[in-house]
Amino acid sequence: MKEFKQAFEKTPVFPTKVSVPYPEVQASSLEEVVDFGLDNLKDKIQPPFIIDDAGVFVDGLEGFPGVYSRYVYDTIGLQGILKQMENLEDRQASFKCVLGLLLEDGTTHKFVGECKGRIIHEMRGDGGFGYDPIFIPDGFDRTFAELPPEEKNEISHRGRAMQNLLAFISEKGL
Template sequence: MTRLLLATRNEKKLVELRRILEAADVTGVEVIGLADVPPFPEAPETGATFEDNALAKAVDAARATGLPAVADDSGIAVDALNGMPGVLSARWSGKHGDDQANLDLLLGQLADVPDERRGGAFVAAAALVLPDGSETVVRGEWRGTIIREARGRNGFGYDPIFVPEGETRTSAELSAEEKDADSHRGRALRKLLPELRKLAG
């Protein structure tokens, strides 16, 4: 059984990657998280792109543990804001991880933007780094529209104001399974499947 370190403490992300591997019938890989390995210094996310941040996290994790490591970085890119908040999504309001403040600020910035110009995408980059130093970096995008008022209780971050293309519900109104099937992170992680299959032997 090959141990694969997903460089996160977010249990939901661990469950998601396990579900994706299971759905793709990839056996022989055990997904563990940062809570399952001895602590190591984690560099701050200072990259200019999602890819930079994901790769830096995966490189740190692989070097520190000697395990194959996957890391991701994600956020929302709004067309009317020239792709912002982008890599600053989690700290858009100035304080890291304050979902409500981030969401309120974004809605305020888009208050005068007409409906037809409220497009955007959730973007995720995922990086796989092996103990031999080889790197694979992939990107997933989930296009949609930013609505004017939050709806739904599933999900987190900007989910309640994002309606995916072809949907009338927000990302926060979809079930976990529906979201996995379509989400930016799901799309990125599935692009890593050929490499993860090789790991599984």
């Protein structure tokens, strides 16, 4: 939520978090998960609203954990991921985020952000959450967890998706 508030601080939009339970879908892409969420929540939450889904996709694991990132993290944690990767040479990975926006007129829009990088061999840093301590973005020598939040939000997958969303909002005059 901090990322959203920081992204929207220079706009007239004031995001608030609303927790509405809905069934989780097992899908093959983040876009499908977001589409399901938008469709499922359209009669439960007053538009406009935004939902998001994100994951880390490891090249050497054929994109795993991908859409299952949260479940894998909750089940085996970072140590489990690092163990799965201990003999893996290809440690390239990317974080991806899809934001879904439902407007009052019922139209939906999706905004994608991606940050390429690599998974390191050990956890580093105290900031962030999830996979941040093991992911170094391309062009950096520090993990997401070692970067100040403002710097991370400029380059992160979610930050990039939010930049695309904000550009859309500005362009449409919403």
